[in-house]
Amino acid sequence: MNAIATTKTYTPSQPIWCAGCGHYGVKNALQYSMQALDIAGHETFVLAGIGCSGTIQNYIGAYGYHAMHGRVLPTATGVALANPHLTVIAAGGDGDGYAIGGGHLLHTFKRNPSMVYIVMNNAVYGLTKGQDSPTMPEPTAAPEEQALDAIQLGLSIRGTTFLARGFTSRPAQLNRLMMQALEHARAKRGLAFLEILSPCVTYNDTYPLWDAMVIDKDADENYDNTNRAQAMVTSLELSEQGRIPLGLLYRGDHPSYDSAFHRNAVTAPALEDVKAPQQQQLLRDILAEYKR
């Protein structure tokens, strides 16, 4: 079912992004993949952070939410727990996700809730006019500070199951990764983390730089993306060489967070009929605990 065709509500607006912004590529990949996988807009909830990136939900025609700065992961986790029938897509910028949201990223990696998380990495705070983000190499204030590599971070947390990196200048691969991510999340296999290199033409135009740095690991037959340790070693080596690996860099099997909750009586709290008679009985049982 095509989401937009059946809508009784808003018409997705034109992006507010600057011409040439990488974020267009991210939006295209997401729309392409939703269509390719026949994912209905009304069953999809796109939650976005604050930033230029954090407007993507407005352009998709799905249910959309604009989180507070840095909080999109816990919010999306709440959605995934409360209604597992939804396809949950969290999205945001590198500032949103790695700076103010860094703590939640850590814990979301650890929990592995079934949802997609797209980070549009441009190494700057686009919306606030170009300050260094945690992925900026040689930040102005403390040039020796190392840029954060979120895939490496994800590899260090043993609950992760899907760690990928795409580049808006590699749209075919990006589409593929996006579809894989959606499938991973929808199969309730856990968090599909997809960092997308998405240059900010206005404040940090890294198209040529990144074009020279990226290396496609999907194309490398010797690379075993199910081996966490090897993935880490490879990634560290490439960093040393000034290269950035692209592809589905790690894929693991670990029960998802939601699967821990969705068992026994708990299926989808959002859909529970709380007025049902058996629920009344359960409440009376609780009351009975207090009878002395």
Place this chain on the structure above:
Amino acid sequence: MNAIATTKTYTPSQPIWCAGCGHYGVKNALQYSMQALDIAGHETFVLAGIGCSGTIQNYIGAYGYHAMHGRVLPTATGVALANPHLTVIAAGGDGDGYAIGGGHLLHTFKRNPSMVYIVMNNAVYGLTKGQDSPTMPEPTAAPEEQALDAIQLGLSIRGTTFLARGFTSRPAQLNRLMMQALEHARAKRGLAFLEILSPCVTYNDTYPLWDAMVIDKDADENYDNTNRAQAMVTSLELSEQGRIPLGLLYRGDHPSYDSAFHRNAVTAPALEDVKAPQQQQLLRDILAEYKR
């Protein structure tokens, strides 16, 4: 100079900890090391989080500070930047440092400010009566969730320079690690991260369990603690085997955050004579920027 001998101020109180609490061992190691290295209490600033662990500053006889829950790392960073003449020791629990403080941990690893950070890991929230912390394996709510390994996390952030783990049941090694940590920080080489296994006898008595799990990597001649990738591989392997590595697990060379700030005119903002005539001149120069 013995700190306590010259004090005009409070007498360190007796710990409020339960008999047998691991935190006593942490305190002992810290006191031992300060004495062994002849570090004066008045030049030392111990900043602690909130938790049972977060009372250690009261027992040392140094300058002490009790942070808000989870905030001890930024606070200590502020101290290290403002007055590099102090020996800065941040300390706290696993809940404080890895749960609510997780985002700051990430960024402090990345920045590598010159200070010691001691985490007293007991895998529970002691002070609030025994809830699972991020290092608890098989937490009650979501038993499949993986415990966090902060050393692995630290290895994934390329700015780290000192990652160590001790155990209060191994006091000799602990003393050694503590001294190394203090020396690292005092030499302005960056963040000396020391996680200490410090069992909570009341809510999670892991003495025997951890005793069986730990393995001393300081004693392993084949282990190269200057190789980040190898350290990571080893640590991941040991985790798989249900083992916990102890020792100075990684040691690197990377400029410290403070060294990026402490150059040119900036030496120690806390000690700057802001009333000096040349400062007035500098202010007038700024004013001149506005003359049109």
Place this chain on the structure above:
Amino acid sequence: MNEIAKVNYPPLDFPATRAIDDIVITVAGQGGDGTQTIIALLTHALFHRGLHLYNTSNIASRIKGGHAATMLRGSTKWRGCLNDRFDVLMAFDTEAIEKSARWVADDGVIIYDESRAKLPEGVIAPTVTVISIPFSRIAVRELRRDLFKNCVGFGLLSRVIGLPDEEAIGCIQQQFKRLSAQDLEYNLRAFQQGLEFADAMGLTAAHSVYSLPSQKNENRLLINGNEATAFGFAAAGGRFFAGYPITPATEILDWLTKRLPRLGGIAVQAEDEMAAINIAIGAAMTGVRTMTGSSGPGIALMQESVGHCGSAEIPLVIVDCQRAGPSTGMPTKIEQSDIGMLAHGSNGDFPRVILAPGNPEECFQIGALATNLAAIAQMPIYIAQDGLSQTSETATMFDVDSVQIEYGEKLSADDVAQMKEYRRYAITDSGISPWAVPGIPGAMNLVTGNERNEWGQVVTDLPNRQAMMDKRRRKVETIRPRLPLAKEWGDDSAIIGVICMGMISGVLDEARERLEKIGVFIRCHRPRTLFPVLDDTLAFTRRYKTVFVVEHNESGQFLHLLQGAGAPAENLISLRKYDGAPYLPFQLVEALLAELE
């Protein structure tokens, strides 16, 4: 095991048995001492006597081993507070004696271990009966476990308060019904040991210090405020909770973690308070009725997100189990000092409501009401709890069946199918926009904390902005008739009014009673909606020339709220206590009288 018991304990010279209808028993010691067990046994005893109970603790720190005093008041009348003094103090260590002995009534009883501590001088009236008994020595020597000292103590206590042995044994059986037969046996033997002591001292079944009445009081429960609030939430269909441990709110997380899954719901322990409230926000947006909670420091961390709920129109119940601030403050001490934050915290203006229960029954009702109001008005509803979080009281058995579950303007897929057009933020007269949750075909919508048009699209044009602000404000007006009015009682021809919040209810009532005895008549008024300040409260502030506002905080936060809403400053007298302990009846009487002179 009879050695010590056979020692001829010097008989004491007990006065004649006194019949009382109101008693405070305090058991104090280190946290690990099991003082809780004795209190639990006493609770059984007094509960079955049909007395109203009030049970609270005074603890220095939450670490096991810290000093803790637990107080139990039993009375034929409802009280809802402690009394001025303890009638009986059982002290297990030095600190207990030092801290609590001065609070024993002149005609009270102190039971302690004199080998461990000296009685402080000058603070205990010579008329106090002092019983010294080497509890732990007996327990360890006789029963090989320190733990059993609790039943030894209970044995002695049962003779002090005049509890027939069978009743006491019944309590032990009830308390330890899950223990092995052997352990139960040990406990019963320890109890006997206590009785033998009592006998030796001259405290016999026939000659106790006190005798307590019995009254019929069926259909009661004993519950603390946190449990009752959580229960009310669940009863009104609440099925999602996210929190982070903090004293004294942790119990809500615990209670719901244990019970929500049975009901098809989920409770989550997040990594911090920001995560907690945002997980809650995520859940709430899917339509499940959701709550989060914390104490002051955690609520402070949630402020940005609360404003977001107000802006984005997300239904959320937020419980603040207040404790003494500022900052980390005194986590185990009571205060009512977050009111200002709840009413004015976070950036910008948004609709919010603060409800404040005054006893566990109201906690249940308000827990349920808040859940409904949040759903109806799609906005944050605060519950401001105070010492109630740390207090258990008897209450009339809750009526879970009568709790209504109201959905407000929540749309089903069928509803949407009937509609031609759907706008998430439709501007309506009530301010409330029909609400379709994700999953419903055709109703896709955008939820945001930026200013937006009716579709949820971010816009900044001026008339839209104004209309959206006005719409959100109207929601409060729409639910205003549903907001609980104040409880008002006392002399209705009085010329003095007294306003209080929450837990002060009980002590104010007792003060009222005492004042009446000396010819001072007051009218009491306890708002259950703190914000917005309702008209009944404003009218009350105008009705009397002298209106006391009694609160547990330093700056008079509620006074400011009242005045801010237009209450006449010249009528109001502010009474504030902010040392971390609740008013005792005599203190409140004195404070009121001091201002009246």
Place this chain on the structure above:
Amino acid sequence: MNEIAKVNYPPLDFPATRAIDDIVITVAGQGGDGTQTIIALLTHALFHRGLHLYNTSNIASRIKGGHAATMLRGSTKWRGCLNDRFDVLMAFDTEAIEKSARWVADDGVIIYDESRAKLPEGVIAPTVTVISIPFSRIAVRELRRDLFKNCVGFGLLSRVIGLPDEEAIGCIQQQFKRLSAQDLEYNLRAFQQGLEFADAMGLTAAHSVYSLPSQKNENRLLINGNEATAFGFAAAGGRFFAGYPITPATEILDWLTKRLPRLGGIAVQAEDEMAAINIAIGAAMTGVRTMTGSSGPGIALMQESVGHCGSAEIPLVIVDCQRAGPSTGMPTKIEQSDIGMLAHGSNGDFPRVILAPGNPEECFQIGALATNLAAIAQMPIYIAQDGLSQTSETATMFDVDSVQIEYGEKLSADDVAQMKEYRRYAITDSGISPWAVPGIPGAMNLVTGNERNEWGQVVTDLPNRQAMMDKRRRKVETIRPRLPLAKEWGDDSAIIGVICMGMISGVLDEARERLEKIGVFIRCHRPRTLFPVLDDTLAFTRRYKTVFVVEHNESGQFLHLLQGAGAPAENLISLRKYDGAPYLPFQLVEALLAELE
């Protein structure tokens, strides 16, 4: 490059040159259009004419390319606000025309590119002079870069406002002094192009639309509120800042990042606002004078930490560059809606002060004063900024040399050496405890947000608690004489009072002037200390039967603060505007008159 210029542009029929002493020129287009450059050139021109300037923007979003209108007012009198209408609008795109044309004065001028947009119907008076000019086409065709359209535009504008060519050329030279000679040359050619257009249309050096006066006005600077506050902080010895980017506070971080290192200080961009304030707290504890800042959402996140500073007695200046809330709200729009949060946010009661500057000069003074007060009283001092953060104004040249640096009770190592005993939280009459920072021998102390004794050790006993709360409160009393009183002006025999905050100052003054002309006299009062509410303000609220409280927020936050402090509700009339735009003079006049009728 002469092709277009030689086209015979149809000469327009311009009215006779009008001399005016007050002009608003607006340049609007997409953010990247370089509208800023034209405004900068105009600023040079009007500044050298000695006019008072007021410069502000109206931007829809911060992304490059979003719509932005920049307004410059030049006047012989100080104004501190916009005027009702624009005298000149230069519009670079359709949106600019659509949004701004309706605000052009009936006798004003619109310059735009008719090939791009149509003038909206019915909103522009027929008397408006409309000039159509294909800016970018000229610039691109003639000069090969769209950028140069700014100087083409400036050429035309200089003829509209009657700026002699030499003056205009001087401005270009000043503006582009850092460019290469060739680029400067191109800009000058573009300017000539603009002049040729003007000539062709009939706007010559001799016949301009307006003519502007010149006046002597030496020793001025043009600065915005953020810069001025940062500067005041630095001038008072502030040497540490930690922040996190957020509109409209980022400039403070930028300004200090650039300048503090020269002064031996440090500015840090933290990973979030909680990190920012806690890095600041760490620094502040070492004795360096420290500030942090943000806008509403960030300040909301800092609330727990602000209370901690209040409790732990840590000196910290916190600037809130307020913007339209709630939640993310409208980041580029003005509001005064964090006042309630600043006064009442965070858990528990602690001392705090809110200062509010009304213009850049006061930003400088208050930036410095806050820095001193924080150091003296060891507590958090808020600076509540509003639209000032987004506004540049001319101000009397700051006097950096006269700024005093006060240390309060900060102890040196020598001081401590003289002392027998040192208690960090010594209870004193002033409430202020002498303060020794880490590094000083012998003065080791414990700083905590828990309640503590004089040594800083955590204790919960009741009398100590009370004494510590009282001590902290006394600090506010101690510095009260230092808190800046209100600015009061207007007719001192008026029977109507008007209270406002911050940026409303200018527009209120203009409203007062206009009201006087129609025989309505008012007395204006602008508190510079918002909290605590000072006696001069309370007295003002009692002095008149009718006191307007004018503020930019929906709920009347300042009104509540005033009433909370005891101002008589019956005297006060609340006027609030909360659509994101500041009052224009006519709007405020109308709002006041509407209530007076």
